[in-house]
Amino acid sequence: MGSSSSSSSSSSSSSSPPPSPEFRKPWRETQWDKKEVLEKNLRELKLSDPNVKHIRILLTGQIGAGKSSFINSVNSAFQGRITTEALADAGDAATSFSFTKTYRTYYIRDGQSVLPFVFNDIMGLESGESQGAHPKDIVKSLEGLLKEGHKFNPVMSAKNEDCRSNPSSEDLTYCLVYVIAADQVSVMDDDVFIKMRYIRQKASDLEIPQVIVMTKVDEACRLVKEDLRKIYTSKKIKEKMQVCSNSVGVPMSHVFPVKNYHEEIDTKDDMDVLILSALTQIVQIADDLLKTRKPEN
Numbered sequence: 001m002g003s004s005s006s007s008s009s010s011s012s013s014s015s016s017p018p019p020s021p022e023f024r025k026p027w028r029e030t031q032w033d034k035k036e037v038l039e040k041n042l043r044e045l046k047l048s049d050p051n052v053k054h055i056r057i058l059l060t061g062q063i064g065a066g067k068s069s070f071i072n073s074v075n076s077a078f079q080g081r082i083t084t085e086a087l088a089d090a091g092d093a094a095t096s097f098s099f100t101k102t103y104r105t106y107y108i109r110d111g112q113s114v115l116p117f118v119f120n121d122i123m124g125l126e127s128g129e130s131q132g133a134h135p136k137d138i139v140k141s142l143e144g145l146l147k148e149g150h151k152f153n154p155v156m157s158a159k160n161e162d163c164r165s166n167p168s169s170e171d172l173t174y175c176l177v178y179v180i181a182a183d184q185v186s187v188m189d190d191d192v193f194i195k196m197r198y199i200r201q202k203a204s205d206l207e208i209p210q211v212i213v214m215t216k217v218d219e220a221c222r223l224v225k226e227d228l229r230k231i232y233t234s235k236k237i238k239e240k241m242q243v244c245s246n247s248v249g250v251p252m253s254h255v256f257p258v259k260n261y262h263e264e265i266d267t268k269d270d271m272d273v274l275i276l277s278a279l280t281q282i283v284q285i286a287d288d289l290l291k292t293r294k295p296e297n
């Protein structure tokens with residue numbers, strides 16, 4: 001009798017339910033019902049230096065990570081409709097060449113006015129010496145040296161004669177954003193991380209703040225795909241954010257998960273809230289640098 005009860009208790013403990021994929025409470029606050037407030041604050045933002053009209057944010061990351069889609073998503077959130085100005089790859093992300101090949105500045109419009117922040121979209125990083133954007137070009141862009149329309153050449157960084165010699169405050173980058181796909185971060189090639197760490201070192205030397213936008217959260221977690229509001233209760237998403245943070249060396253407080261517009265035909269408030277929350281943090285971090293930095297002449 002005694003032995004049978006002890007064997008039944010050990011079998012019940014070995015078949016205990018699997019751990020829940022969710023935390024009981026979100027570990028970060030999100031203003032799900034405050035989309036208009038987030039939008040208004042960004043629209044009415046006053047930069048710390050009145051001489052700078054637009055604060056420049058540079059996006060870098062692996063090919064197909066969702067850099068162009070993030071710019072389009074920000075624009076879509078402000079327009080209230082899907083826009084594709086930065087032209088993202090229309091196909092599956094499994095392409096081996098960068099869809100973005102030219103250096104361009106994207107302005108975000110809100111009705112008639114242009115918002116006080118701009119994005120630079122850059123060719124994606126790829127493993128291998130002569131694949132994807134040249135890391136030195138990304139550093140030149142951080143320093144405000146790359147000219148608009150520059151055509152990326154994976155084999156060779158931009159020549160000095162093709163670069164600006166006297167960048168203005170507007171040409172400088174005030175925040176570097178690593179765009180990393182949540183479903184790819186655990187399988188990303190070491191070579192891409194090596195390139196990112198090279199860029200990170202140079203950005204740190206220039207005292208440029210860095211953040212991570214983690215895209216494709218819908219591809220990494222089924223719960224989140226079904227309900228974006230589970231973003232900060234999903235254990236899987238937190239785990240992916242931690243991998244991003246450790247791999248690049250950016251603290252968790254600077255990692256922002258988003259779902260980009262990619263197949264939707266209308267904008268959605270929950271997607272907009274995550275995108276605008278990430279943008280609010282990025283712009284504040286960039287503006288902190290603007291307070292202190294002037295171009296070196």
Ligand SMILES: Nc1nc2c(ncn2[C@@H]2O[C@H](COP(=O)(O)OP(=O)(O)OP(=O)(O)O)[C@@H](O)[C@H]2O)c(=O)[nH]1
Pocket residue numbers: 061062063064065066067068069070087088089090091092093097098099100101122123124125179215216217218219258259260261262263
């Ligand atoms: N499911 C999902 N797909 C996404 C998301 N963001 C981007 N995509 C898709 O991923 C693919 C690549 O996106 P892009 O924005 O072109 O990526 P990129 O980083 O600009 O790529 P390159 O310019 O080639 O370096 C496209 O097919 C997008 O539709 C997302 O949050 N979720």
Ligand SMILES: [Mg+2]
Pocket residue numbers: 067068069087088089099100121122
């Ligand atoms: Mg692109």
